[in-house]
Amino acid sequence: MTALPPAAQQLIDGKLVAASDGSSYPILNPATGEEIGHAPDGTAADMEAAIGAARRAFDESTWSTDRDLRVRCLRQLHQALLDNADAFRALTTAEVGMPGFMMMAAGFDVPVDGLKWVTDLAETYEFESDLGVASPMGIRSRRTVRREPVGVVAAITPWNVPTQINLAKIGPALAAGCTVVLKPAPDTPWVAAELGRLIAEHTDIPAGVFNVVTPRSNDVAALLTTDPRVDMVSFTGSTSVGKAIMAAAAPTLKKVFLELGGKSAAIALDDADVAAVAGGTAFAACIHAGQGCAITTRLIVPRDKYDEAVQVAAATMESIGAKDPADPGAICGPVISAVQRERVAAYFDIARAEGGTFATGGDIIDQPGNWIQPTVVAGLDNSSRLAQEEIFGPVLVVIPHDGDDDAVRIANESAYGLSGSVDSADLERAKAVARRIRTGTLAVNGGVWFSPDAPFGGYKQSGLGREMGVAGFEEYLEMKTIAEPA
Known part of the structure; x- marks a missing residue:
């Protein structure tokens, strides 16, 4: 039997940490009801620290502008996932109750392939395009369209296929140059924490660029939707919660991506x-x-x-x-x-x-x-x-x-x-x-x-925006048009 990974810890500003008040909660195997581990019960102070770290990393580091660094780091993460695949699969079966055959699809292989796909895309993507010369209002001008990272992304993910959804958010967000705070579902915090551990121990991703906070409290999680330092919320889950997130994000006019329910x-x-x-x-x-x-x-x-x-x-x-x-x-x-x-x-x-x-x-x-x-x-x-x-x-x-x-x-x-x-x-x-x-x-x-190359998302109350594919990558970009004399 494959051993499970090390105990779950949060990743905040480059450090693997417990909850600031030392609290934790049990992780249960859904097939047996037995306790298989504990996760830090992240506090409001932990969330505050993670958001602050992500903001500083975006504003003060070279992460958002250094494409080569991002590509190198994401390739390191891809290799770390491959090197730790057996333990990751075993953890997913134990924590999520996911049958092993799904590891060849959404459980593990497809999202890991998707991380490589979006890294390859980022390496060749044209972040700047020339619109050519025109004379709007009689002024001859050369126009350039730049695509720049949105900023700090709050990734809020569900329990059903956590590795697929975690990587479908953090892969393109990081590849685009954003920084991230990942808040997983409290039913499946360990697989998210394991991503944080691999990033901390096996990649050169700078401190604060990627953070994982694992609270049980909805009030703590909700800080991500209201804090003005967060530029975008990317959420997958129920339609009812998606509506609440959209409303909570409205006062600060955050960009909101929602992948919601289906029938x-x-x-x-x-x-x-x-x-x-x-x-x-x-x-x-x-x-x-x-x-x-x-x-x-x-x-x-x-x-x-x-x-x-x-x-x-x-x-x-x-x-x-x-x-x-x-x-x-x-x-x-x-x-x-x-x-x-x-x-x-x-x-x-x-x-x-x-x-x-x-x-x-x-x-x-x-x-x-x-x-x-x-x-x-x-x-x-x-x-x-x-x-x-x-x-x-x-x-x-x-x-x-x-x-x-x-x-x-x-x-x-x-x-x-x-x-x-x-x-x-x-x-x-x-x-x-x-x-x-x-x-x-x-x-x-x-x-x-x-x-990985096909956009996924819904009409009507199944959500807003697309995940995966070029469209999924571009969700994490803003467009800026620059004009200069020609």
Whole structure:
């Protein structure tokens, strides 16, 4: 068994430290409920120190202007992650409850590849472009557009795929020349703290450029959204919290990036292989116990194939089951916490009250840890709460449609617009439907959009801005137009 990394510590102004008052909180393995470590319970004084350090590092060091230094340091971090990959993967399974197969994707490999990708981009990116000569108002002028780092970035990240989301924020922010304060979710502070340790011990990133503070208190975390020394808040999490962050940041007019919730639809058109779509969608809804904002959790199928889709989805989920995430065959592990388990279980009561039935699942699993039965809900329409609200558990709702227009209507009748899929025997037909779906990412006939070079984000209440790709890098840049006599 691979040993876990050293104990979690905060990184503030280049130093690995405990909380200023010595307080800490336990880190629990969601699969067993057992304590696996402790994290510093960061204080308001710790947050104040981290923000101050990030501000000084941006204003007084060469980090924002020295591209070569940034590239060298980020390559050092990339190598440190590769050198410590086994321990990082083991920690992710233990702290997050993430099945091992996900380490080849969002759990570890893709975000680490993404760090290299954005470092390569920063090395060649044109931070300055020439608009040429013109004569606005009769004055002959040469215009230049410069792209400069936003400044101090507060990165506030969730617990579901923490390494992916941590690196998707800090990679482009640091590559752009920003300084960062990372505030991870209190359910998964250790993986963020381990990033801080690797930066402190294995890179030449100057003190204060990257900081990690691990408070449990929402009041401490909220300081990042109101402090005038912070120039940008980059947040991934629930839509309700995203709205609160946007409101809190408004008085200082911070730039705000939000990647929020989803209730994505998988559409099978009437010429699709409905069994294949149902099986694939049920599999996706089980991955990491359904704890992914872009997972398709609404299966929209032709009405005359509804029963078949429900049966196949249920059989697929039953074959997958919920397993120890350390099991090499695990697809669906535990949910993150007892709080989340009870939240998902409450939706089962809502389903019953709304007239839904369970083709499989519909209950918690009574054993140590935070376990939910993979669940297929039938008999509800798109107006039901289970079809409209993000559950964040292994729960799939199957909804009938009456043709392409109806399928599009159902998919778009949602507050969210993050992802989705369309399947048809006719690729052009599937693409035509996909173009009508108001979401930020879409898979057509099994295509895969998740990649470091592809922008990710949502329409409507799924967020503002894009992460990953060139667009994700440019979120952390400001534009300045300079004119001189020509």
